[in-house]
Amino acid sequence: MNIYKKMARYVLTSVLGMIGVSIYILADTYFISLGFGSEGLAVLNLTLPIYGFMYAIGQMLGMGYAIVYSLERAKGGRTEHYFLQAFQWALIFSLPFILLGIFAPDKILGLLGADAQLAYMGKPYVRIILCAAPLFMLNFVFSAFSRNDNATSLAMTGAIMASVFNIVFDYVFMFPCRFGFMGAAMATAACPLISIAINCIHFKSQKNNIGFKYERAHFKLFTKCASIGMSGFVGEFSTAVTSAVFNFMMLLLAGNTGVAAYSVIANIALVCTCIFNGIAQGIQPLFSSSFGAGRKDECKKLIKASLCLALIVAILMILMGFGLTDQLIAVFNSKNDSLLASYAFAGIRLYFLAFTIVGINVVLIAYFSAIGEAKIVIIGSLLRGMILISIAAIVMGKLFGMNGVWLSYLTAESLTLITILAIWLKGKRTAK
Numbered sequence: 001m002n003i004y005k006k007m008a009r010y011v012l013t014s015v016l017g018m019i020g021v022s023i024y025i026l027a028d029t030y031f032i033s034l035g036f037g038s039e040g041l042a043v044l045n046l047t048l049p050i051y052g053f054m055y056a057i058g059q060m061l062g063m064g065y066a067i068v069y070s071l072e073r074a075k076g077g078r079t080e081h082y083f084l085q086a087f088q089w090a091l092i093f094s095l096p097f098i099l100l101g102i103f104a105p106d107k108i109l110g111l112l113g114a115d116a117q118l119a120y121m122g123k124p125y126v127r128i129i130l131c132a133a134p135l136f137m138l139n140f141v142f143s144a145f146s147r148n149d150n151a152t153s154l155a156m157t158g159a160i161m162a163s164v165f166n167i168v169f170d171y172v173f174m175f176p177c178r179f180g181f182m183g184a185a186m187a188t189a190a191c192p193l194i195s196i197a198i199n200c201i202h203f204k205s206q207k208n209n210i211g212f213k214y215e216r217a218h219f220k221l222f223t224k225c226a227s228i229g230m231s232g233f234v235g236e237f238s239t240a241v242t243s244a245v246f247n248f249m250m251l252l253l254a255g256n257t258g259v260a261a262y263s264v265i266a267n268i269a270l271v272c273t274c275i276f277n278g279i280a281q282g283i284q285p286l287f288s289s290s291f292g293a294g295r296k297d298e299c300k301k302l303i304k305a306s307l308c309l310a311l312i313v314a315i316l317m318i319l320m321g322f323g324l325t326d327q328l329i330a331v332f333n334s335k336n337d338s339l340l341a342s343y344a345f346a347g348i349r350l351y352f353l354a355f356t357i358v359g360i361n362v363v364l365i366a367y368f369s370a371i372g373e374a375k376i377v378i379i380g381s382l383l384r385g386m387i388l389i390s391i392a393a394i395v396m397g398k399l400f401g402m403n404g405v406w407l408s409y410l411t412a413e414s415l416t417l418i419t420i421l422a423i424w425l426k427g428k429r430t431a432k
Helices: 003-075 082-103 105-109 116-131 135-147 152-174 179-201 219-228 232-292 297-325 323-331 339-370 376-432
Strands: none
Touching: 003 082, 003 105, 003 116, 003 135, 003 179, 003 219, 003 297, 003 323, 003 339, 082 105, 082 116, 082 135, 082 219, 082 339, 105 116, 105 339, 105 376, 116 135, 116 179, 135 152, 135 179, 219 232, 219 376, 232 297, 232 323, 232 339, 232 376, 297 323, 297 339, 323 339, 339 376
């Protein structure tokens, strides 16, 4: 198959799958805004870092082990133990989340900035979501191995069907059953089960190449796979850190309404970010197989095509943000809160400017991850996911108020891109 046609198939299925994942939270946001207004949105946005932490670990394990599996398979190496290694580590990492969900959900909300009223409202939601941590993490493992074993369509189907389930049962549990916030959490927590079940169809098929040999969890192998999966970890972890930092700045500058306004922007931006992550995840198996087989010209074609695609998507997103600002806000502002709308209007237009750089960074980090360049991956991921965004949001927020916070995203991503390119160029010169 022509490499561009193959890329189109992989990327399309991955993007649709990632959009499906983002709908988990979007459905919650929409229905919670209908039932609980700006206070409900504030609670939900305060919980986004929790999703980010769980998704980050799931991405690190799924992407890291699946990439190493793909590279070893391309070289003809031993691969039958990778899946169950990732499975074991997902269960291990989920234990602290379960314990926090059982014993301290309200304290977690308090640490994330919730006042007493918001903590009381969100406690049942957070308890269920934290206790469902193993399902969220394992979903990333199952999906990543399916994609890397040429079952991209099935992985996409799993994500989409899980999203359909979430939309339907969010409504059913919240309104007809009158479970409120707890109902939204129940629907969201059950979604990974749908996706996992569908991915299991591939594992039982004759096309499956994934082995299921059990070996006790190896820490040395974990460190190797985790370093390769670091881009996936920080890609999701950045959502958690950004959400936490932005929430604290919004509480400081504009109170609960500011957090609700950021909730609107964060959830719309989540779809955009998922598209970029979908491009990166779709192209990653092709990067790995081409690089592992020594087809460098093919790698160059793939990186150029994926960067062009990311730029096109970014431009379309920015045009949508500027052209449909009021309509996008209205979807999540069912109570017609004028203050929320005014905060979100400026926020969308400034925040979305970063997408031109975000798309490039996500693709470049995915490329370097797929070819095993751990140094660039770790530095680039940490800069954009934690260090620069935190510093920029705090400094620019204090200097320029809310507009400074919105623009800090663009600032952090731009500085990250400059750093990535500098490290890459220095490495090329050294190699010569």
